[in-house]
Amino acid sequence: MASVPTVRLNNGVEIPQLGFGVFQIPPDDTVEATRVALEVGYRHIDTAEMYGNEKEVGRAVRESGVDRSEVFVTSKLNNGFHARDDALKAFDQTLRDLDFDYLDLFLVHWPLPGIDVDYVETWKAMEEIYASGRCRAIGVSNFQPHHLRRLFAESEVRPAVNQIEVHPYLTQDDVRAFGADHQIATEAWSPIAQGKVLDDPAVVRVAERVGRTPAQVVLRWHVQRGDIVFPKSVTRSRVEENFALFDFSLDDDAMGDLSALNRDERIGPDPDEFNYIP
Numbered sequence: 562m563a564s565v566p567t568v569r570l571n572n573g574v575e576i577p578q579l580g581f582g583v584f585q586i587p588p589d590d591t592v593e594a595t596r597v598a599l600e601v602g603y604r605h606i607d608t609a610e611m612y613g614n615e616k617e618v619g620r621a622v623r624e625s626g627v628d629r630s631e632v633f634v635t636s637k638l639n640n641g642f643h644a645r646d647d648a649l650k651a652f653d654q655t656l657r658d659l660d661f662d663y664l665d666l667f668l669v670h671w672p673l674p675g676i677d678v679d680y681v682e683t684w685k686a687m688e689e690i691y692a693s694g695r696c697r698a699i700g701v702s703n704f705q706p707h708h709l710r711r712l713f714a715e716s717e718v719r720p721a722v723n724q725i726e727v728h729p730y731l732t733q734d735d736v737r738a739f740g741a742d743h744q745i746a747t748e749a750w751s752p753i754a755q756g757k758v759l760d761d762p763a764v765v766r767v768a769e770r771v772g773r774t775p776a777q778v779v780l781r782w783h784v785q786r787g788d789i790v791f792p793k794s795v796t797r798s799r800v801e802e803n804f805a806l807f808d809f810s811l812d813d814d815a816m817g818d819l820s821a822l823n824r825d826e827r828i829g830p831d832p833d834e835f836n837y838i839p
């Protein structure tokens with residue numbers, strides 16, 4: 562099977578372009594799901610404190626027999642911990658839960674622009690975490706260009722990635738272009754829109770044309786756009802299917818047909834409106 566390419570982040574760290582997401586995998590199922598993904602060949606796992614399964618991800622990586630240095634692990638700062646001291650403690654807890662001595666990528670999960678802690682303060686805590694040498698890269702999630710502009714103006718370290726909702730119904734061309742212009746890699750969350758795009762007649766037509774499954778053509782569309790993806794599945798056959806993206810390609814017509822499905826439709830909340838603290 563063709564190998565997974567890497568994307569070089571703005572600090573030189575390489576991240577596998579395809580990973581495995583563990584959102585909504587119950588803790589009791591996470592060790593097994595992550596074990597399967599590592600066995601299939603995934604070397605990038607995307608978790609978060611909010612998902613409640615960091616311990617299980619860490620355990621699966623440690624028990625896999627794959628060297629820790631060969632697996633890229635991302636986690637995220639949860640919404641209740643935006644104040645500086647809370648963020649530093651939350652990062653320590655994430656490392657303890659994973660039982661790792663370093664993390665590959667740590668993200669601010671949501672900007673929460675309406676809460677009483679300014680996300681610039683949160684980002685400065687992320688800079689301290691990065692400076693401690695216990696995290697290879699730091700980034701953000703669900704940030705809009707105007708949130709990023711404030712970070713550029715008021716802090717030192719540029720986020721390495723922005724993890725945002727992207728799929729054919731929400732192509733996010735403006736936020737992605739802003740990232741590209743500022744050396745911020747885009748990570749596309751819910752890349753198959755949690756399954757909702759797979760029955761779309763245009764997706765099915767492209768899949769039939771290239772002799773691949775709907776999920777494969779949608780994931781390949783992301784890869785050819787240069788984004789980083791980490792589809793989630795607890796079904797082994799789908800975990801294998803989603804990994805087989807690097808031995809075919811989509812021509813311009815197929816890319817255009819999938820991009821034309823955009824209708825600016827979100828599955829998740831609007832980052833400018835979302836201020837939820839658990």
Ligand SMILES: NC(=O)c1ccc[n+]([C@@H]2O[C@H](COP(=O)([O-])OP(=O)(O)OC[C@H]3O[C@@H](n4cnc5c(N)ncnc54)[C@H](OP(=O)(O)O)[C@@H]3O)[C@@H](O)[C@H]2O)c1
Pocket residue numbers: 581582583584585607608670702703724725749750751752753754755756759776777791792793794795796799800802803829
């Ligand atoms: N930063 C954020 O705010 C944020 C928000 C959401 C997600 N994320 C990240 O993005 C990752 C992926 O997003 P997601 O989990 O929301 O959704 P997704 O990966 O777009 O879709 C997952 C759903 O699609 C199904 N599926 C997977 N592969 C399939 C295939 N080949 N054919 C048919 N169905 C398939 C899965 O079912 P089964 O599992 O039953 O097989 C599951 O129901 C998350 O796990 C998380 O790491 C981040």
